[in-house]
Amino acid sequence: MSTTTLSNRQYILKSRPEGLPDRSHFELREAPVREPGDGDVLVRTRYLSVDPTNRVWMSDMKQYMPPVFPGEVMRALGVGVVERSLHPDYRAGDLVSGLLGWQDYSVARPGDIALAPLPRLDAPLSAFLCPLHVSGGITAYVGLFDIAQPRAGETMVVSAAAGSVGSLAGQMGKIAGCRVVGIAGSDAGCRYVTEELGFDACINYRTEDVAEALGRACPDGIDIDFENVGGDILDTVLDKMNLNGRVTLCGLISTYNDKQPRPGPTRFPLILMQRLRVQGFVVLDHHARFAEAVEKIHGWMKAGKITWREHVVEGLENAPDALPMLFKPNKLGKLLVKVSE
Structure with a gap:
């Protein structure tokens, strides 16, 4: 599969907000998707997670990860599908999660964006960004x-x-x-x-x-x-x-x-x-506990002891409008942006 016909929309952090973030703090750019190199994977984003930590990453403050700098793609957790792989551990069609960012496609080595295959469990894809994910x-x-x-x-x-x-x-x-x-x-x-x-x-x-x-x-x-x-x-x-x-x-x-x-x-x-x-x-910091957590939570889901709601915003173009929803009472459950089918 060649990437020459693929166009990638990306939201770039334009400026750091003082107060509630809005569209003025982002810039939408579009460019061709670069060809993957050896060890790279090309991932198409399906869903993005919208979390309070997105707002933290936008700030120049002491935090648990380096902040997102103006000019960089806005960081975000997401789930997607591998479209092309030059990495031995991934194949086209694999469902994955990682720091995919506010963009249609990611081309990177798995370690660079914390990419991981999704566990093979009976659950909707979006569940891997809420009950079965670090963001929930x-x-x-x-x-x-x-x-x-x-x-x-x-x-x-x-x-x-x-x-x-x-x-x-x-x-x-x-x-x-x-x-x-x-x-x-x-x-x-x-x-x-x-x-x-x-x-x-x-x-x-x-x-x-x-x-x-x-x-x-x-x-x-x-x-x-x-x-x-x-x-x-x-x-x-x-x-x-x-x-x-x-x-x-x-x-x-x-x-x-x-x-x-x-x-x-x-x-x-x-x-x-x-x-x-x-x-x-x-x-x-508790990565060693993730497998047990997923196993327990999935069991509770199947037993009807765990349920959840999703508030889905359609389209990558609406991601800047989704982020302020975190700070308002009109949202219940997990806030997601659906990027592609």
């Missing part, structure tokens, strides 16, 4: 079972509960025998996690007094906080934590668009007084 279920699994180490009968709070990681972490908390209370940004999100996912309660932080609502929903205090939001939400939850409680720090999405560092957490002394264990984690 694997993060929830590691954050809960390795970091928080839940025990049956404990009370667990999950912020951003209607999102991709939070919705799965809460369901796993129920599997572990916990009482699970979600915090979400809309009544629809609260209904979703209680009525569809089986959370015991959910608090709408936009319309309720969170401290008062936590007191009602968690009468015995909080043992585990699966934290995806940070800011005022984290402060309020810390105030309700039990002795020897655990805080799994997965994300801080409420702060990612701040122009200046925000003070806090203001309830920091409670970490000492309540002997709390607060641990940040990046799921990529």
Whole structure:
């Protein structure tokens, strides 16, 4: 297969945002796809994952990976199909995941874009970017079972509960025998996690007094906080934590668009007084746990114990409009961009 007739649309990071990103921070370019060299694979993107970490990568700040620099293709996790391979471990037709970026095609050596074959499981392709991927279920699994180490009968709070990681972490908390209370940004999100996912309660932080609502929903205090939001939400939850409680720090999405560092957490002394264990984690550090996580999650999916929703934005051209949706309450479940059939 020759690439001479293939054209590649690419979104380039044009400038670093201060505040919420929008289309002005990206530039759409189109160019012929280059021919793969020895050891390269040509991958056609099928779906892109839209995650809070996309916003982190756009910032010039200390982080777990180098930031995306202006002039580079916007980084993103994705799944796709191998169209041509000059690498011995890949063949045309293989389904793969990796850092495919905001583009129609990727030509690279597998190690350069963290390319990996998808496991042969009975699941829709998009599931490999949510319950069966680091951008969803694997993060929830590691954050809960390795970091928080839940025990049956404990009370667990999950912020951003209607999102991709939070919705799965809460369901796993129920599997572990916990009482699970979600915090979400809309009544629809609260209904979703209680009525569809089986959370015991959910608090709408936009319309309720969170401290008062936590007191009602968690009468015995909080043992585990699966934290995806940070800011005022984290402060309020810390105030309700039990002795020897655990805080799994997965994300801080409420702060990612701040122009200046925000003070806090203001309830920091409670970490000492309540002997709390607060641990940040990046799921990529736990690669050895991925296979077990996928096996467990797939089993729970087949048994009907794990379910999920997808919010799919059609077309690569709409990727810049998808990213701000992460910071608004009108999205439930996993946010994806469908790039090709």
